[in-house]
Amino acid sequence: xxxxxxxxxxxxxxxxxxxxxxxxxxxxxxxxxxxxxxxxxxxxxxxxxxxxxxxxxxxxxxxxxxxxxxxxxxxxxxxxxxxxxxxxxxxxxxxxxxxxxxxxxxxxxxxxxxxxxxxxxxxxxxxxxxxxxxxxxxxxxxxxxxxxxxxxxxxxxxxxxxxxxxxxxxxxxxxxxxxxxxxxxxxxxxxxxxxxxxxxxxxxxxxxxxxxxxxxxxxxxxxxxxxxxxxxxxxxxxxxxxxxxxxxxxxxxxxxxxxxxxxxxxxxxxxxxxxxxxxxxxxxxxxxxxxxxxxxxxxxxxxxxxxxxxxxxxx
Amino acid sequence: xxxxxxxxxxxxxxxxxxxxxxxxxxxxxxxxxxxxxxxxxxxxxxxxxxxxxxxxxxxxxxxxxxxxxxxxxxxxxxxxxxxxxxxxxxxxxxxxxxxxxxxxxxxxxxxxxxxxxxxxxxxxxxxxxxxxxxxxxxxxxxxxxxxxxxxxxxxxxxxxxxxxxxxxxxxxxxxxxxxxxxxxxxxxxxxxxxxxxxxxxxxxxxxxxxxxxxxxxxxxxxxxxxxxxxxxxxxxxxxxxxxxxxxxxxxxxxxxxxxxxxxxxxxxxxxxxxxxxxxxxxxxxxxxxxxxxxxxxxxxxxxxxxxx
Numbered sequence: 001x002x003x004x005x006x007x008x009x010x011x012x013x014x015x016x017x018x019x020x021x022x023x024x025x026x027x028x029x030x031x032x033x034x035x036x037x038x039x040x041x042x043x044x045x046x047x048x049x050x051x052x053x054x055x056x057x058x059x060x061x062x063x064x065x066x067x068x069x070x071x072x073x074x075x076x077x078x079x080x081x082x083x084x085x086x087x088x089x090x091x092x093x094x095x096x097x098x099x100x101x102x103x104x105x106x107x108x109x110x111x112x113x114x115x116x117x118x119x120x121x122x123x124x125x126x127x128x129x130x131x132x133x134x135x136x137x138x139x140x141x142x143x144x145x146x147x148x149x150x151x152x153x154x155x156x157x158x159x160x161x162x163x164x165x166x167x168x169x170x171x172x173x174x175x176x177x178x179x180x181x182x183x184x185x186x187x188x189x190x191x192x193x194x195x196x197x198x199x200x201x202x203x204x205x206x207x208x209x210x211x212x213x214x215x216x217x218x219x220x221x222x223x224x225x226x227x228x229x230x231x232x233x234x235x236x237x238x239x240x241x242x243x244x245x246x247x248x249x250x251x252x253x254x255x256x257x258x259x260x261x262x263x264x265x266x267x268x269x270x271x272x273x274x275x276x277x278x279x280x281x282x283x284x285x286x287x288x289x290x291x292x293x294x295x296x297x298x299x300x301x302x303x304x305x306x307x308x309x310x311x312x313x314x315x
Numbered sequence: 316x317x318x319x320x321x322x323x324x325x326x327x328x329x330x331x332x333x334x335x336x337x338x339x340x341x342x343x344x345x346x347x348x349x350x351x352x353x354x355x356x357x358x359x360x361x362x363x364x365x366x367x368x369x370x371x372x373x374x375x376x377x378x379x380x381x382x383x384x385x386x387x388x389x390x391x392x393x394x395x396x397x398x399x400x401x402x403x404x405x406x407x408x409x410x411x412x413x414x415x416x417x418x419x420x421x422x423x424x425x426x427x428x429x430x431x432x433x434x435x436x437x438x439x440x441x442x443x444x445x446x447x448x449x450x451x452x453x454x455x456x457x458x459x460x461x462x463x464x465x466x467x468x469x470x471x472x473x474x475x476x477x478x479x480x481x482x483x484x485x486x487x488x489x490x491x492x493x494x495x496x497x498x499x500x501x502x503x504x505x506x507x508x509x510x511x512x513x514x515x516x517x518x519x520x521x522x523x524x525x526x527x528x529x530x531x532x533x534x535x536x537x538x539x540x541x542x543x544x545x546x547x548x549x550x551x552x553x554x555x556x557x558x559x560x561x562x563x564x565x566x567x568x569x570x571x572x573x574x575x576x577x578x579x580x581x582x583x584x585x586x587x588x589x590x591x592x593x594x595x596x597x598x599x600x601x602x603x604x605x606x607x608x609x610x611x612x613x614x615x616x617x618x619x620x621x622x623x
Contacts (some may be wrong), residue, residue, distance in 0.1 A: 003589065011455065015460065018456060022465065026469070029469065029472040030473075030474075067445075089595070141599050141603035142602075143602075144553070144601060145569060145572060145575055146551050146572065146595045147595070147596045149576045149579060149591045149595060153579055153588060153592075156579075157579055157586055197376075249462070252461070253553050256553075261576050268557075272557050272559070275471040277469075280472065283468065283472070287464055287468040290464050291460070291461050291464045294464065295460075295461070296460055
């Protein structure tokens with residue numbers, strides 16, 4: 001167990017180093033001289049010098065990396081060239097939106113997947129099971145960028161059930177309006193989670209329900225409901241809960257899509273805006289922070305489930 | 316299942332085993348059907364591919380040039396079967412040309428991933444040793460790297476983006492996953508008796524991999540290849556929706572959805588229902604068909620989930 005955790009910890013550090021090196025070298029993908037690309041052709045020599053100094057472009061590469069890393073570790077991710085805001089400020093102002101979307105969508109996904117899987121597993125291959133299997137299979141072909149515009153078209157533009165784009169209200173301003181604006185994008189993001197959670201829980205439940213201890217519980221005369229809730233559910237939900245960490249990467253992609261579509265100023269919205277304005281330090285900063293966040297979340301989930309289910313470490 | 320020729324059991328005790336084998340064979344026969352649904356989905360993909368390839372030869376309107384005699388954001392009509400967009404361009408023609416992007420990036424990226432991930436994986440799993448350990452750990456590290464974020468970052472820095480660049484980037488980032496799948500599949504055959512027999516006959520490593528192992532892992536590769544194609548098409552579509560894939564006026568389903576969505580926002584004063592509905596439907600049908608085919612093939616070939 002301890003060995004497993006240490007091994008994962010070493011891997012985590014290697015991955016974060018790898019991510020930081022990759023993010024650092026991004027600037028060098030820019031065609032030609034980064035400073036002139038960033039400032040445009042009309043840059044003064046002084047501005048070029050400032051940029052070169054800021055990005056440390058006049059020093060050897062390995063030194064540049066360590067200087068940059070030093071700044072990053074102090075929370076200095078550079079400054080936006082268009083708004084002159086610091087990247088750290090932009091990120092800290094926009095990430096709550098992503099966080100809220102992720103949490104909200106996962107609550108919806110679990111709230112739907114749990115009862116659906118329990119109902120389906122009770123009678124495998126019968127009508128309800130087949131219907132929910134088929135529906136979730138179709139969800140697989142509905143990534144956020146396909147379903148989100150359609151849902152906005154139907155529910156916001158035509159029926160006005162949900163507010164349309166550009167009507168985001170911060171949580172601190174008005175709780176209920178915020179929830180109202182968050183509902184549609186969260187449903188979009190929940191679809192992907194429902195597929196994964198439903199399938200894993202259903203399959204695990206079906207195999208758990210064939211175990212001896214379930215037969216034992218049944219023969220004691222326990223009701224179906226009690227057998228399901230008290231005996232079958234817990235051992236069956238581990239792989240489903242573990243998958244929640246792994247799907248975080250795809251979820252982030254989804255949040256970017258809905259933020260752009262509904263013009264909510266989250267990380268994805270800021271990222272795309274910065275890309276379009278050639279605001280490279282912001283792009284670099286957001287990339288680094290999001291990548292490390294995903295790696296860390298994966299690690300934490302891994303770690304938690306090693307504690308919950310020690311068999312994972314032994315594999 | 317490879318068919319093993321058994322000598323007829325003469326002993327009475329073998330009678331029930333024989334019966335069991337017969338029942339198994341019968342079950343195999345009923346299972347070995349792909350079903351009508353599979354063929355419908357396969358034909359759909361063939362049709363879309365054929366349309367995309369022959370787009371230049373078809374009597375289509377210019378996909379990038381609008382005609383001001385047509386209505387702006389018009390609905391389906393005799394002249395424009397699927398309507399027109401806000402730049403007076405024919406949606407049907409843009410959809411058919413746009414299929415090219417999804418198909419090139421999807422199949423090209425998956426193929427590239429197969430070449431740079433799959434071939435090393437077979438050698439690595441067959442020869443084992445230090446190289447295998449290094450490649451294996453490397454693929455782990457690479458997989459933990461959030462691919463979408465990396466792809467977005469690279470695309471936004473490495474300008475201008477075109478379909479080949481996108482294919483290259485996605486193919487490279489898909490390679491570690493394919494490496495793991497092919498490696499796991501190869502491992503399960505690398506120590507089988509028939510491989511040992513081939514080795515004893517003096518066959519070279521490449522020959523054993525190509526003639527003994529590859530045919531056996533082919534079903535796994537094909538099923539996962541199609542899943543990879545679908546995943547990559549989603550990735551490209553997401554990039555295009557974010558405005559980071561091929562640049563306009565070149566049509567792709569993702570950037571058509573993006574254009575349709577921008578009209579929904581109402582910034583331009585009108586909405587175009589068709590510019591959302593048609594690309595979304597096209598994307599759904601393509602992804603759905605790929606998923607169905609992969610799913611049915613997996614059941615047909617009896618590919619069990621591999622522990623990665």
